[in-house]
Amino acid sequence: MDPLNEKPQENINEDQQLAGEDMDMENIIHNEIPGVITTTSQGITEFLKTTKIQDLINWGRKNSLWFMAQAMGCCGVEIIVTGMSPMDTDRFGIIPRNSPRHADVMIISGYVTKKYLPALKRLWDQMPAPKWIICMGDCSISGGPFYESYSTVQNIDKIFPVDVYIPGCPPRPEALIQGFLELQKKIAAKKDKGTAYMR
Amino acid sequence: MDAEQIIKSLTTKFPDVISDAKVDSDIRISAYSEAEKIVEVCKYLKEELQFGHLSAVTAIDQIQKNEIDVVYLIASYDHPVVLKLKARLPRDNPEIESIVPVYWNANWYERETYELFGVQFKNHPDLRNLVLPDELLGDWPLRKDYKGFPNRTAKNLV
Numbered sequence: 187m188d189p190l191n192e193k194p195q196e197n198i199n200e201d202q203q204l205a206g207e208d209m210d211m212e213n214i215i216h217n218e219i220p221g222v223i224t225t226t227s228q229g230i231t232e233f234l235k236t237t238k239i240q241d242l243i244n245w246g247r248k249n250s251l252w253f254m255a256q257a258m259g260c261c262g263v264e265i266i267v268t269g270m271s272p273m274d275t276d277r278f279g280i281i282p283r284n285s286p287r288h289a290d291v292m293i294i295s296g297y298v299t300k301k302y303l304p305a306l307k308r309l310w311d312q313m314p315a316p317k318w319i320i321c322m323g324d325c326s327i328s329g330g331p332f333y334e335s336y337s338t339v340q341n342i343d344k345i346f347p348v349d350v351y352i353p354g355c356p357p358r359p360e361a362l363i364q365g366f367l368e369l370q371k372k373i374a375a376k377k378d379k380g381t382a383y384m385r
Numbered sequence: 386m387d388a389e390q391i392i393k394s395l396t397t398k399f400p401d402v403i404s405d406a407k408v409d410s411d412i413r414i415s416a417y418s419e420a421e422k423i424v425e426v427c428k429y430l431k432e433e434l435q436f437g438h439l440s441a442v443t444a445i446d447q448i449q450k451n452e453i454d455v456v457y458l459i460a461s462y463d464h465p466v467v468l469k470l471k472a473r474l475p476r477d478n479p480e481i482e483s484i485v486p487v488y489w490n491a492n493w494y495e496r497e498t499y500e501l502f503g504v505q506f507k508n509h510p511d512l513r514n515l516v517l518p519d520e521l522l523g524d525w526p527l528r529k530d531y532k533g534f535p536n537r538t539a540k541n542l543v
C-alpha cells in the first residue's frame with residue numbers, strides 16, 4: 187500500500203472516535219449559549235413572512251420586476267417593443283434583461299413546442315428566486331391557432347406556476363404593461379405564486 | 386424553350402419513365418416519373434435543360450390509393466417554367482433514391498420529408514430528423530392516419 191492511501195483511513199478513524207465520544211457536545215453547544223439562536227437563512231425568510239416586514243420586502247420586489255427578453259413566438263416582437271424607449275417601462279421598474287440570472291419575470295410569449303419545453307424549464311431553473319411567470323398571448327394560455335397541433339405542449343399552467351394571463355394574439359405592449367401592473371398588485375396583496383406564503 | 390418543348394424533350398429522352406406529362410399553364414408543367422429513375426431524370430433536367438434551381442421537396446399522402454407521392458419543384462433560370470415532378474411510392478415502404486448528388490440543397494428538404502412522412506431516401510449523406518424532436522420520430526406526423534392529431538388536451542379553451 188502506498189502512503190497516500192493510508193492517511194485518509196487514519197483520519198476517518200479519528201473522526202469516528204470523536205463522533206462516538208462527544209455525541210452530547212453538539213446539543214450542549216446549541217442549547218446552552220445564552221442569547222444565541224441558531225437558525226438558517228431559510229428560517230429567517232419563513233419568519234419574516236409572518237411579519238409586517240414582508241410588506242416592505244414585497245414593495246421593493248414589485249417595483250423592480252426585471253423580465254427576461256426571451257422571444258418565443260410572434261408575441262416576442264411585442265416584448266421587444268415593450269422594452270424600447272417609447273413605452274418607458276422604467277417608470278414601473280420593468281427592465282428587460284438578457285440573462286435569466288438577472289431576471290425576476292419570465293414571459294412565456296408564444297407556443298411552447300415539445301422540443302423547446304426542456305430549454306424553457308432550464309431557463310426557469312436558472313432564474314434566482316423570487317421569480318414570477320406571465321403567460322402572454324393565446325398560444326401560451328390555450329394553444330392559440332396551434333391548439334390542435336402535434337408538436338405543441340398544452341396546459342402550460344400545469345407545468346409552471348403562472349401568475350398573470352394576458353389574452354390577445356398578440357397582446358399590445360400596453361396590455362403587457364397592464365399585465366405587469368396586475369402582477370404588482372398581486373405581489374402587494376401577497377397573492378402571487380412566486381413566494382410561498384404561510385396561510 | 387417554352388413549356389411544350391420541355392415536355393417533348395423529357396418524354397422523348399425517357400419514354401418509359403415519364404408519364405402524365407402535361408402543361409398546367411404558361412409557366413407550370415407537371416409530370417410523373419418512375420421512382421427508380423429519379424436521379425437520371427434530375428440529372429438530365431439539370432445538365433441538358435438548364436433546370437438548375439430545386440425550390441422544394443415535399444410529399445403528399447394519398448391514403449385512398451395507398452401511395453405516397455414525393456414532389457420535386459424544380460425551376461429554371463433560363464426558361465420561364467416551374468416543373469412539378471412527382472414520383473409514386475408504396476405507402477407501406479416508401480423508398481426512393483436521394484437526389485443530393487444532383488441538387489445539393491435537397492439535403493434538408495429530404496430530411497424534412499423523411500421526418501414528416503417517413504419516406505426513406507437511399508444514399509442520403511445524413512438522413513436524420515431536421516426539426517422534429519427525437520421522441521416524435523417514427524410517428525410521421527403529416528401522414529393522414531397520424532393518431533396524435535387533432536390534439537384535444539387543451540383545458541383553457543373557451
Ligand code: SF4
Nearest residue numbers: 259260296323324325
Ligand atoms: S398568441 Fe398569436 S401572436 Fe402570440 S405567439 Fe401565438 S400566434 Fe403568435
